[in-house]
Ligand code: SF4
């Protein structure tokens with residue numbers, strides 16, 4: 675369970691005025707072992723903030739995050755924090771920026787092993803790096819090359835190999851294929867799925883792309899301006915989207931149900947996350963908004979097993 679409130683945002687912004695962090699509030703979910711929860715939403719909705727909170731890059735000011743039943747804020751500060759860091763890893767969006775260009779691939783992949791003190795013998799490190807590169811479909815001889823000698827898709831495989839070095843159980847994947855060509859995206863996603871099945875990995879998968887999420891997720895959480903507005907099983911979300919924002923996102927996917935329906939553009943702009951609209955923050959863009967929506971923020975409530983935050987759904991007029 676995970677919950678973060680606005681005072682935390684204000685502290686971060688006061689402390690580092692040039693760093694922009696999106697507020698996240700009232701976001702609560704759990705991910706069963708071996709499953710994938712995807713968070714979707716337009717940029718600025720707080721998805722990356724959630725990702726960074728989970729791996730301890732940011733501290734929540736309220737609420738809590740638990741991994742394997744243990745509070746992570748306490749665990750990150752405890753003597754055995756290294757064990758938690760080993761078990762949680764993150765894959766970032768941009769494989770160009772996240773790989774040190776001056777290091778050989780072998781050194782990049784080996785870094786978590788040496789940093790965590792898991793392996794010290796050079797021959798054992800080399801063997802493990804070769805194994806990891808094979809796991810993601812690269813050649814063990816690639817360890818002698820530099821990142822610039824690889825394509826975007828190959829670089830993301832290198833990032834994945836590095837993330838897997840410590841044998842993590844939980845991977846936070848923040849838009850892992852968004853920087854890649856469409857043709858390469860599917861290859862990387864398939865590798866991630868295969869690795870999940872083989873190694874029983876659990877994923878938090880972040881994307882703005884519902885087609886990608888459809889391929890990867892078991893459960894989907896839709897975020898809007900720092901809040902979870904719908905949380906549902908994947909099949910249910912695509913078959914019966916409840917929240918008007920979820921419907922808008924689904925309508926923007928080209929012909930997902932092969933109905934010959936025209937693609938509808940997502941309407942309107944995302945408001946400034948630092949100054950969200952009153953009431954339901956989606957109201958300026960919502961076709962179902964009424965007076966209540968402008969003043970009263972809808973709580974996330976359960977409808978037939980689906981969590982939705984919308985007055986129209988609660989009133990039975992959606
Ligand atoms: Fe639209 Fe109102 Fe529902 Fe918000 S609460 S999504 S404005 S109908």
Ligand code: MG
Pocket residue numbers: 721722849
């Ligand atoms: Mg992001």
